[in-house]
Amino acid sequence: MEAAIVGQRQKSDDESGGDGNNKDSNSIAPSAIAINSKKKQTTKDIVTTQGAQFISESLIGETQTKDLDKPSAVHQRGIVPLCNGLDIIQQSLFGTTVTLCCGILQRLDYASTECQALVLVPTHDLAHETQNVIGVLGQFLSAKAHAFCGGTSAHEDQQILSTGVQVAVGTPCHVLGMLQGRALCPDHIRMFVLDEADEVLRGFKDQIHGIIQFLPTKTQFGFFSASMSHEALEMCRKYMNKPVEIIVPRDEELEGINVKQFYVNVEKEDCKLDKLCGLFDTMEITRSIIFVNTRHHAKSLTEKIRGKGYTVSAIHGGIHQRARDKAVQEFQSGSSRILITTDLRGIDVLRAPAAIFYDLPTQPVCYLRHVQSGQHGRKGVAISFITSTDERVFSTIQKFCNTQIEELPSNVADLL
Missing domain, CATH: 3.40.50.300 (P-loop containing nucleotide triphosphate hydrolases)
Structure with missing residues (x-):
């Protein structure tokens, strides 16, 4: 078009x-x-x-x-x-x-x-x-x-x-x-x-x-x-x-997204961390980008995941350039396989087969940008954690993206 x-x-x-x-x-x-x-x-x-x-x-x-x-x-x-x-x-x-x-x-x-x-x-x-x-x-x-x-x-x-x-x-x-x-x-x-x-x-x-x-x-x-x-x-x-x-x-831009999108129902906020660690273990994800909505949540989730024994880096607007560069280098080199961020814009250099929405973005366009970020035309999977409070926003996102997002299947590892 x-x-x-x-x-x-x-x-x-x-x-x-x-x-x-x-x-x-x-x-x-x-x-x-x-x-x-x-x-x-x-x-x-x-x-x-x-x-x-x-x-x-x-x-x-x-x-x-x-x-x-x-x-x-x-x-x-x-x-x-x-x-x-x-x-x-x-x-x-x-x-x-x-x-x-x-x-x-x-x-x-x-x-x-x-x-x-x-x-x-x-x-x-x-x-x-x-x-x-x-x-x-x-x-x-x-x-x-x-x-x-x-x-x-x-x-x-x-x-x-x-x-x-x-x-x-x-x-x-x-x-x-x-x-x-x-x-x-x-x-x-x-x-x-x-x-x-x-x-x-x-x-x-x-x-x-x-x-x-x-x-x-x-x-x-x-x-x-x-x-x-x-x-x-x-x-x-x-x-x-x-x-x-x-x-x-919009339909022209949507054509270039080659990402399978799924959701995971989560009973309450406190259950998300266990769900996330379960995904890491069952899917054997080589690298993943995890999106959260605030700097505070990025910091706290980084510490929690490290406490579970995973290597993780984080970038957000509140860190200095030197720390940001170090986090990006760790993720690119593979020394860290998990990157937590509030936003990724501008340069699609942080490629990862999985994008995980620990927090669902409040704006549909933010969701779509995050789905696209890191893929650069390659195949990937996007997984959203959904609680009861997210249902209205989740419905809006699906309409905006002109897609029906299915529940995460048990064989999702085969899709990566």
């Missing part, structure tokens, strides 16, 4: 501040996107263009280790317009974090240590996750990003920015305070990005409007979301200059 892409017209030289004979060194030739304002582009139009050639060689050096040397259709749809300096609205379930991070990294002026990109997200954890993705993908480019989420004074924020932070990631209230307090200078910002735009605009509409008033008039906008209400879409358009609008059909 084709993605709907409308409003595609590159900014004129006057609008973009460019000179007809002096293109931005980070921009891509128009032929690489094949933009045609007279007809809608299709998925085929985009994915058969220049492939990975729109990503710089330095960025490719890192993305090759992340299975992004051949960007997916979703990645290409968003990255190419971003690299060309176009405003963009993209609605898709998967790939938005990598898309926006690659687009930002391609557009930065690495000769400058000024803050050039501002990314807003709804939660602290997502801010830290986004900072991590930029750090990983921008490693060979020496890109510097930092998450600003509160808990620091204006003076501390200013000191951090003075170290050469080129990408500021943060939550709307804190970032607005930084701008109002002059801790963050907006003069050099060239890109303004919202991830989970629908949620951000719904909960922080006034703050977003306030932040935009500080931005230079020629700032490029990119708004990304798994869903987009009509109100949010109209608000996005109000702020943008003839944006490229990319709507990826």
